[in-house]
Amino acid sequence: MRVSTRFSDSVHILAFIEIYQDQKLSSELIASSIETSPVVVRRLMSTLRENGLIATKKGTAEPKLSKNPREITLLDIYLAVEGDKQLFTLDTNTNPDCIVGGNIQKVLGTYYEDAKMAALRKFNNVSLQDIIETILVEQKAKKVLK
């Protein structure tokens, strides 16, 4: 399939809302930063709203973060847009009458879960504030180089 950039784009949206909080934040403007369409942005924002990360008001271009960016982690964002889907994909159609086919899903599944949790724990230790600050540092560093 096409690869999902929802997580990446969602972090983008949240950072954008915080950094440009004093401007008019239409889905059109945000879309121009992500280089995607306004509908894609609005769809993602719907999901973020349903998961309590932002507050929006229909008709007005004024989305706000629902929490302090220090209290929003990459994990919160990941779970909001990707849910608890498996990170590593099990083949769920194996022959149950074979010793391997009949047991590998359960066995591999536990190791997949361990690995996924190790990754998600990392995300739980990074806040939106960290992302924003690092973006701003990178931006300053760019200017110095010129």
Add this chain to the structure above:
Amino acid sequence: MRVSTRFSDSVHILAFIEIYQDQKLSSELIASSIETSPVVVRRLMSTLRENGLIATKKGTAEPKLSKNPREITLLDIYLAVEGDKQLFTLDTNTNPDCIVGGNIQKVLGTYYEDAKMAALRKFNNVSLQDIIETILVEQKAKKVLK
């Protein structure tokens, strides 16, 4: 896109080869355990062979592991079939003229890499032997329950 089950199926193939090493191991037989087509199995086995995990001989149904299953880790298998592609997908098409769009790829990329590495380290601590033994334990447990 369709979700890849290459990793899962590759572990399946390797465990199958080891457990049934005394039988004739045609791609057809292995495919029947994975419930896929022989061509898919042969394609995966080509990749595993190119990466030094198995040895095959054209025309004969006798694939062998190239190493002791204690020396093959889930990470070896993962890298063989998935390469070093990113685990979490960055949107690589963002507006470079925007503070967020111009820096988020680099910033998020490092956190994605940290998370990916945390997951892959887990895989590096699990051997094919562990998988095989756990499969056999699960199989015995099933029989007792009957």
Add this chain to the structure above:
DNA sequence: CTTTCATGTAACTTTTTAAGTGACAAGAAT
């Protein structure tokens, strides 16, 4: 030495899932 079975690989089709698009009802604001 020929028949049978198997691999290895190429080319093509199907499936899946997310992005992208067009449309529009309804809310907000001047």
Add this chain to the structure above:
DNA sequence: ATTCTTGTCACTTAAAAAGTTACATGAAAG
């Protein structure tokens, strides 16, 4: 009232992997 915007639906396009068909070539047994 007019204009802008959101929220959402329905549809199309894109991309990647699985699945399929085909076949040249190698192995092995009679």
